[in-house]
Amino acid sequence: MVTDASTWIALAPVVVLAVTSFVLFLADSIKPGETNNALLAGLSLAGILGALAVSVWYFFTGVGRPEGLSLLADQVVVDGMSLFFTFVVASVAALVVLGSYDYLHDHPHKGEFYSLIVLATTGMALMANANSLVVAFVAIELSSLSSFALVASLKHNRGSIEAGLKYFLIGALSSAILVYGISLVYAVTGSLQLDAVAAGVAETDNIGILGIGVLMLVGGVAYKTASVPFHFWAPEAYEGAPAPVSAFLSSASKAAGFVIAFRVFIEGFPLETVVGLGIDWVLIFQVLAVVTMIVGNFAAAMQENVKRMLAYSSVGHAGYVLIGLAALGGGNDVAVMGAAMMHLLVYGFMNTGAFLFVALAEYRGVGRTFEDYNGLWHRAPIACAAMTVFLFSLAGLPIGGGFLSKYALFTAAIGAGYWWLAAVGALASALSLFYYSRLVKAILIEDPVREFDVSRQPVGLYVAIVAAAIMTIALLPAFPVVDLAQAAASTLLA
Amino acid sequence: MLAPTQLLVPVEWYLVLSAGVFCIGLFGVLTRRNALMFLISVELMLNAANINFVAFSLQWGNLTGQTFALFVMALAAAEVAIGIGIILVLYRNFRGIDVTEATTMRW
Numbered sequence: 337m338v339t340d341a342s343t344w345i346a347l348a349p350v351v352v353l354a355v356t357s358f359v360l361f362l363a364d365s366i367k368p369g370e371t372n373n374a375l376l377a378g379l380s381l382a383g384i385l386g387a388l389a390v391s392v393w394y395f396f397t398g399v400g401r402p403e404g405l406s407l408l409a410d411q412v413v414v415d416g417m418s419l420f421f422t423f424v425v426a427s428v429a430a431l432v433v434l435g436s437y438d439y440l441h442d443h444p445h446k447g448e449f450y451s452l453i454v455l456a457t458t459g460m461a462l463m464a465n466a467n468s469l470v471v472a473f474v475a476i477e478l479s480s481l482s483s484f485a486l487v488a489s490l491k492h493n494r495g496s497i498e499a500g501l502k503y504f505l506i507g508a509l510s511s512a513i514l515v516y517g518i519s520l521v522y523a524v525t526g527s528l529q530l531d532a533v534a535a536g537v538a539e540t541d542n543i544g545i546l547g548i549g550v551l552m553l554v555g556g557v558a559y560k561t562a563s564v565p566f567h568f569w570a571p572e573a574y575e576g577a578p579a580p581v582s583a584f585l586s587s588a589s590k591a592a593g594f595v596i597a598f599r600v601f602i603e604g605f606p607l608e609t610v611v612g613l614g615i616d617w618v619l620i621f622q623v624l625a626v627v628t629m630i631v632g633n634f635a636a637a638m639q640e641n642v643k644r645m646l647a648y649s650s651v652g653h654a655g656y657v658l659i660g661l662a663a664l665g666g667g668n669d670v671a672v673m674g675a676a677m678m679h680l681l682v683y684g685f686m687n688t689g690a691f692l693f694v695a696l697a698e699y700r701g702v703g704r705t706f707e708d709y710n711g712l713w714h715r716a717p718i719a720c721a722a723m724t725v726f727l728f729s730l731a732g733l734p735i736g737g738g739f740l741s742k743y744a745l746f747t748a749a750i751g752a753g754y755w756w757l758a759a760v761g762a763l764a765s766a767l768s769l770f771y772y773s774r775l776v777k778a779i780l781i782e783d784p785v786r787e788f789d790v791s792r793q794p795v796g797l798y799v800a801i802v803a804a805a806i807m808t809i810a811l812l813p814a815f816p817v818v819d820l821a822q823a824a825a826s827t828l829l830a
Numbered sequence: 831m832l833a834p835t836q837l838l839v840p841v842e843w844y845l846v847l848s849a850g851v852f853c854i855g856l857f858g859v860l861t862r863r864n865a866l867m868f869l870i871s872v873e874l875m876l877n878a879a880n881i882n883f884v885a886f887s888l889q890w891g892n893l894t895g896q897t898f899a900l901f902v903m904a905l906a907a908a909e910v911a912i913g914i915g916i917i918l919v920l921y922r923n924f925r926g927i928d929v930t931e932a933t934t935m936r937w
Contacts, residue, residue, distance in 0.1 A: 470898050477905045484912050488919060497923045498932040500916050505868060505929060508909055509859055512875035515902055516852055519882035519895075523845065526890035528898060545845070576934075 343407045346399065346414045349387040349422045350461045356383025357454035364447025371446045377437040377796070380450040381430060384457060388426035395419040395820070404827055406467065410529050413467040416824030420677060421464035421595040424684045427807075428588040429457040431685075431800045435692045436580045438794035439699055449489055453584065456482035460592035467603070468529040469518045472596050476514070476560060479592060480507050483585055487577040499576025506569040510559035517552025520545050521604075530603040538609045547615045550605060554620055557600075560593030562586070563654045564628040571635075574647035574691075579698050582643065583691030586650040591680045594657055598673065602828055607665045622662040625757060628655030629764040637771045640705050643694050645771055646687070649730060652764060653683055656742065659749050659757050666752025669829050674822030675744035681821070682729070682737035682811050689804030690726040693719055696797045706775060711784030719798065720779050722805035727772040729808050732765045737811025744818055844885035852878035865917045865927040869910060876906045 344351055360379055364371065395416065399405065404415030433453060440446050459479030466472035484507060488500025522528055524546045525536025540546060559566035574582040601617055610617065632652025639645035660676020696719055702708050713720045729736025732743075742765060746758035811817065851874055858871030880899040887895030921927050 470894075470901060474901060474905065477909070481908055481912050484916060488916050491919050492923070494923050494932070494934050497916070497919050498934055501865070501920050501929065501932055504913055504916050505865075508869070508872045508913065509875075511905075511909070512855070512872050512879070515876060516848075516879040516882070518898075519848070519879040519886075522895055522898070523882050523886045523889075526886070526892065526894075528894055 346394075346405050346407060347412065347465065349391045349394075349419075349426070350458060350465060352383055352387040352390065353426075353454055353458040353461055356380060356386075357451050357458060359383070360447060360451040360454060364451065368447075373437060373440065373446050376446055376450045377433055380433045380454050383454060384426050384430045384433060387457075387461065388423060388430060391419045391422040391426065395423065395824075401823070401827055410531065411468045411471050412462075412465045414465060415827045416820075417595065417598065417677070417828050418464040420681070420821060420824045421591055422461045424591045424681050425457055425460040425464070425588045428584060428591075428684045428688050429453060431688045431692065431804055432580045432584040432588075434796045434800035434803075435583065435695050436578075437796035438792075439578060439580050439695050439797065441792075443489075445489065449486065452482045452486050452489075453581075456486065456584070457588065460588055463592040464595045466596060466599065467531075469521065469533070469600070469604070470528050472600060473511075473515060473518060476556070476593075476596065477511060479589060480511065480560075483507075483581075483589060486581045487573050487585070489581070490578055493576075495576035496578065497576075499573045503569050503573035503577075506559065506566065510556055510566055513552050514556025514559075517549045517556060520549030520552065524549065530600065533604040534606050534609070537605060537613070540613075543613050543615065546613070550610075550615050550617055551620070553600065554617065554624070557593055557597040558624065560596065561590050561654045561657070562593075562651050563624055563658060564631050564651070565624075567628065567631070567651045567654070570651055571644050571647040574650070575641065575643045579643065579691055579695030582647070583688045583695070586647065586691065587684045587688045590650065590654060590657075591684060594660070594676070594680060597661060598676075598828060601661065602664070611665075618662060618665050621658055622754070622757065625655050625658035625662040626760050628652070628658055629760055630655075633764040633767045637767060639771070642697075642704060642706060642709060642775060643691075645706075645775070646690055646694065649768060649771070650687060652768060653679075653687070653730070655764065656745060656761055657683075659745055659754075659761060663749040663752040663754045663757055666754060668748055668752035670822050670826045671744075671748040672752055673825035673829060674818055675741065675748045677821040677825060678818045679738075679741040679745055681817070682741045682808065685804045685807040685811070686726045686729045686736055686738055689722060689801055689808065690730065692797060692801050692804065693723040693726065696794060696801065699794055699797065706778045707785065709775065709778045710782035711779075713780045714784050719801050722801045723779060724776050725805045725808055727776050731769040731772040733769070734812065736808035738808070740812060740818070841885055841889045844881055848878040848881040848885075850878075851875075851881065863928050863930050865913075865920065865929050868929060869913050869917075873906060873910070876902055 400415035404413045456479045459475050462475035484504045490496035524540050524542045525533045562570040636648035657676050663672045729738035749758040855871045855874030883895035883899040
C-alpha cells in the first residue's frame, strides 16, 4: 500500500529527481572528453518522467488526502498540493530537457547543463513539499543556485553572463533578506516548523518584529515568483539566458515560488490570528497583485524584443496568480486557491511552449525583435501554429486552457467579494491581447524578411513545442482538472 | 537540549546588533560597484541572520536556531562558490568586475 508506506517512498518524486541528477554527473564524468548528448538527455528525461509518473500515480491513488502526510519530524509534507506542483515542475522540466537536446548541440558542457536542470527541478519539487522554513529555504537555495549557473552557462556570450550576474546579485540579496526574515520569525515564535510558527504567532506580543519578518518573507517570495517589487531581474535574466533556461525559470521556478508562498502564509501565518495582530498579509498581496498585473503588462506592451516581451508577460502572469493569495479570506478560499493553482498548471505548458518557440528561433539564427519574426509561418508552419495557440492562450482567448483558468480565477475573486481584483485582471488581459497579437501578426501575416539556415532538423524542440501545444489545448476541454486542483487546495485550507 | 538560560546581555541587544550588521550589509549592497564587495556585503547580511538564530536559540532553549545557522553558513559558502564562478566569467568577458559595466541589455 502506498498510503502507509515509509517516508522515502512517499517522497519518491523528489528522491528520483535527486538520484537522476547524480547519475547524470556520474555518466558525464566517466568519459568527460566525449559527451553523449542523446544519452544524457535520455537519462534526464527518464528521471524527470519517472518523477512525473509517480506524482500522478500518488495524486490519483489519494496519497496525502484528506490529511497530508507529515514526514521527517513534520519538516516535509506530502499532500495533494505538493503532488500537483511536483507534476507542474516536472512537466516543464521534461519539455525543457527535450528542447535543450537540440539547443545544446554545440554546447561544450552538456552533462553539467542537464544535471543542473534536474538539480533545480529537485529543489523546486522539494519546495512543493516544504513544511518548515528551514526546508523551504534550503530548497529555494538549491533551485536558485542551480539556476544562476544555468543562466550564465553560455560562458562566451556576454548577454548570458550579464543575465547570470544580475540574476545572481538580486538572488543573493533577496535570499539574504529572506533568511533575515526567517530569523525574525524565529526570534518571535521560537520555531521554524510552520504549525509551530502558527502556534507561536498566536501567543506573541512582539508584533513589530513579526511584521518586519513577514514583510521580508513576502520579499523573498516576490523574488522567486518574479513579482513586483523584486521583478526587475526577470527581463534581464530571461533575455540573456539560453531560451530553454528562460522557459524553465519563468514557468517552473514561478510555480515553485508560489507553492512556498501558499504554504508558508496559510499554514504559518493563519489569517484568523495575524489579522487580529494587524499583520494583514492579504492586503500586501492585494497591492502586489494589482501593481504586478499593471507593471508586467504595460512593460510587455512596450517591448520590441520578443524574449523580453515574454519576460514581462511572465511578470504579469505572476500578478494574476497572486490573486490566489490576495482574494483569500473572502469566504471563497478553495475556489480562489484552486484557480490560482490551475493557472500555474496551464501557464506551465503555454509559457514553456512560447519560450521554446523562441529557442527554436534562436537555434535557427532568427533575430530577436518582432520584425525578425516576420513571416516565420512560411518556414515553420507547425511551430508557428503552436506559437499562435500559446500566445492566444496566454492572452486568455478560448483556444487553450489559459481562457478557462483566467475565467476561474476572476470569477473566484468576484465570488470572494474582490471584484476590483478581477476588474484589474480583466483589463490587464485585454491589454495583453494587444502585444500577443502583435507577435501573432508578425509571424502569420507579415512577409518574411530573409532566409535562414534549415540544414539541421531540431526534432526534440519540435516534439517539445507540439507536446506543449497539445497540453495547452487539451486543458480546455479537460478543465474538470480544476476540481482536482481545488481538492488539492482544500487539504491546505482545511 | 539547552535549558532556557539567562543571557549575560539581554536578547534585545542581539537584535539591535544583528539589525546593525544587516543594515551595514544592505548599505554595501546598494553602494558598492565591485562584485566582490557586493558578495562580502551579502555575507554580512546572512551573518546578521545567524546572530539572531544563535541568540534566540539560547533564549528559546531549543537547538533549531543553532542548527539552521550551520545550514545558512553552508548555503552561504555554496552561494559564494557560484558567485565567484560568475564573477570569473564576468571578468573574462568584460575585462572587469564592476557590476554596472555589464550593460549590453537595456533596463
